[in-house]
Amino acid sequence: MVREPLLDPNQGVLGYELLWQQSGIETGGANEENAMGLLDFVATHLEKGEAGWRGRNLIFMDVTPSLLTRASLQSLPARNTVLTLSMRSLADENTLAAVKKLREQGFGICLRNADSRTPDKALLSHVTHIEVKCGTAHVSTLARTYAALKGSPTVRMVARNVGDWAEYDSCVSLGLDTFVGKLHLTPRPDNKPKGMNASQGIILQLMDQVRKNADVRELETILKNDAALTYKLLRYINSVGFGVMTEVKSLKHAVTIIGYSSLYRWLSLLLATASTSGNAAVLMQTAIIRGRFAELLGQIALPKGQSENLFVTGLFSLLDRLLGIPMAEVLEHVHLPDEVVKALQTRDGIYGPFLALAEACELRNGLAGALASAIRLTPADVNKAHVEALVWAQGLQV
Numbered sequence: 001m002v003r004e005p006l007l008d009p010n011q012g013v014l015g016y017e018l019l020w021q022q023s024g025i026e027t028g029g030a031n032e033e034n035a036m037g038l039l040d041f042v043a044t045h046l047e048k049g050e051a052g053w054r055g056r057n058l059i060f061m062d063v064t065p066s067l068l069t070r071a072s073l074q075s076l077p078a079r080n081t082v083l084t085l086s087m088r089s090l091a092d093e094n095t096l097a098a099v100k101k102l103r104e105q106g107f108g109i110c111l112r113n114a115d116s117r118t119p120d121k122a123l124l125s126h127v128t129h130i131e132v133k134c135g136t137a138h139v140s141t142l143a144r145t146y147a148a149l150k151g152s153p154t155v156r157m158v159a160r161n162v163g164d165w166a167e168y169d170s171c172v173s174l175g176l177d178t179f180v181g182k183l184h185l186t187p188r189p190d191n192k193p194k195g196m197n198a199s200q201g202i203i204l205q206l207m208d209q210v211r212k213n214a215d216v217r218e219l220e221t222i223l224k225n226d227a228a229l230t231y232k233l234l235r236y237i238n239s240v241g242f243g244v245m246t247e248v249k250s251l252k253h254a255v256t257i258i259g260y261s262s263l264y265r266w267l268s269l270l271l272a273t274a275s276t277s278g279n280a281a282v283l284m285q286t287a288i289i290r291g292r293f294a295e296l297l298g299q300i301a302l303p304k305g306q307s308e309n310l311f312v313t314g315l316f317s318l319l320d321r322l323l324g325i326p327m328a329e330v331l332e333h334v335h336l337p338d339e340v341v342k343a344l345q346t347r348d349g350i351y352g353p354f355l356a357l358a359e360a361c362e363l364r365n366g367l368a369g370a371l372a373s374a375i376r377l378t379p380a381d382v383n384k385a386h387v388e389a390l391v392w393a394q395g396l397q398v
Helices: 032-047 065-069 071-075 093-105 139-149 165-174 198-211 216-223 227-238 251-273 280-301 308-316 319-323 327-333 338-346 352-360 368-374 379-395
Strands: 002-007 013-019 058-062 081-086 108-112 129-133 156-160 178-180
Touching: 002 280, 013 032, 013 280, 032 058, 032 065, 032 071, 032 379, 065 071, 065 093, 081 093, 093 108, 129 139, 139 156, 139 165, 198 216, 198 227, 198 251, 216 227, 216 251, 227 251, 251 280, 251 308, 251 319, 280 308, 280 319, 280 352, 280 379, 308 338, 308 352, 319 327, 327 338, 338 352, 352 368, 368 379
Parallel strands: 013 058, 058 081, 081 108, 108 129, 129 156, 156 178
Antiparallel strands: 002 013, 002 178
8 A cells, every 4th residue: 555645735734645556556546446455445444443543634545436335435534535536437327426425424525537628517516626637737727727627615626746846836826725746755945954943952862861761850851941842742642642541741750651762752753743844744744654654564573672663763764854954964963773773874774674665655666565575574464554554643643
């Protein structure tokens, strides 16, 4: 399973598009068997998730008309699920009837290949999203397409194949409000490195002291310089995503319950979320999902206790972007185990292959299968961990 984020005009995360990929070939919804398999798989594992899908992010999936009445669809969170259909499919009376029922339940419907020359306003009134292809299209052509298809102020226009940030900005100026793809992994040319802010400096001090097993009173003294950090740290630890049964009310209490190792993990998360860069939100979510995903993969394939470092490995793999400084400089500020450093620098060592696999599941490059086989993980192992990481990240109070 591959996921791609959908961005809003402010580079925030609206949701994720999920699709199958095999041997480098995208197999999202063109084949009914593949579409059914993805739908059933996601529905099953979201339903069995410890806390379910508790975030506001949307899930986009391709479907065929026959899947609109499939029982597994009812296990998905309706108001967070958007089903993508072709314009030709929606023109069928039975399909339209099924769409109307799903819309009544709260499901979203995204329309692909809509005809902007002779738009059917009656059909368009039943959709929540309309897809517009960018890439080779000129801005003026996009403007005409947008004007022809935009039938309601509540309908969101989804821009696909946005090639670069300049095209993204052009689409935003036209009024398009949803963007799918991997653009967030490409640095904006106008985003100059800002370096670490004051909060991140304090967090790094804390991480260094935790690594040295310093007395909790020394940690509390450092935290007094930023009361907001204490609040955020305790909020993370108390989130459902962590699973602490008793509410943690102080740093000392946290150390008593979860220990220094887990505290280091949560300080790492806090470091990533303290960024103020322009596209921090999407990078932050990507880093969190990547870290948890890599950790879950490690729990399957590595000896007990070794997978904990994979959370930090995945999270830190985007820290250079979040901090606005080169990775080499990041590693000067943060003391990490040698195997973690090796994974971050070259994707080698014990942890490197797990990080590379987590990254491959964010791209349509066809490498995930071979990377999984190399560390003896099955597609079912990888896909289950991927969905669990998505659910876990939604549960965090970020």
